[in-house]
Amino acid sequence: MNHHGSSQRPDPAAFIAANMRIAAVPALPGIRLYAAHPGSGLRRLAAGQGDDAPPPYWAYQWAGGLALARHFHARPETVAGRRVLDLGAGSGLVGIAAMTAGARSVIAAEIDANAVAAIGLNAALNGVALTVLADDLLGGPPPAVDLVAAGDVFYDAGLAGRVTGFLDRCLAAGVAVLVGDPGRSGLPRQRLRPVAEYDVADVGLASGTGTVPGAVYAFVA
Template identity: 65%
Template sequence: MNFHKTSRDAFADAEAFIRENLVVLPVPSIAGISLYTAHPGSGLRRLAGDDDGPPPYWAYRWAGGLALAHHVLALPEAVRGRRVLDLGAGSGLVGIAAAKAGAASVMSAEIDPNGIAAIGLNAGLNGVTVMPCGDDLVGGAPPEVDLVLVGDLFYAREIAERVAVFLDRCRTAGIEVLVGDPGREFLPLARLDPVAEYAVADVGSAAAPARVYAFVA
């Protein structure tokens, strides 16, 4: 007879793995936020269940998310008192920054269940409350939020197109959208107004400019 772990058991295993194999480090150049951070000995492919696949995206700090985190902490009025969605949240950096900057509520949406485990751990580590969401929100109606923060979701054509359609629905519903990105291939520049620029380090790269944009209707 085969016994399969329940989703609750798998979630607990992911939390335990993250605690035991990742290290808590401050986020470079962002004061007051630390995250469980991947390193060469983390063995993240074991957690993902694919020894030959790429490391999971959620476990690394990407330039667009770093730029957004910088932005909301530098300009807390952008999120203060507002209901915020962090779309493609990874390990939760942007949502944590929004919560620290005074957001009324934060939903952190990430479709990788191991990322959801990391979001909860990282939020607790930083003393903030966020609501992790494992649903693929881009296929549905906009949630009841005032602001959507989108970091690094324009790296592949298919997902970039789906995200842009979802953001259109958000804008039609009166929801403000800010995008953080270092200039990935499928960034819809014709739909974006530059708001700010920050020097941040992308995965495996030295510090370079990444911009925060307003997504326009």
């Protein structure tokens, strides 16, 4: 418990609405997200989550998620009428893009409580409804969906192994899997078939200074 009133953790949704800017997403007309800027003070939001608080990955746009979102808008038949799982949803961008491209429903799975708050705000901002699952799904069976969209989930070797195991269970259950990634080292390349590539911004680059190729892959048995 935190007994210091002055350092009490702020309400995540209220903090995000007050301290982040609403910004258009590059090359995705009509989609806007709450975005971090230098004055956002995101460290204050992590205070009270403890020393092992996750970094605020949800506050930035990542190349793999941007590539998946672009793909859904370029090829709406990929998601039209389908039930989609946005795995490690972060800001909710991929799920929002799926809904605006005609998905039947989206489950956004995300374990960071701050990201869960951001997903709710971002979905409302874009006029779509997402079901948020604040659970770690990787150890269990896939939910009842038709397609899993996994953006930027292979950035860590330990995590990559758990993700691959989960995606294998998805394939075994007849669920299609699309992976979005700029080519990080943890990528299980022998399991991936390239589908499309988009030039996208990446959180590792200073804003507006360039793009990286964000690939969309089918995860195959």
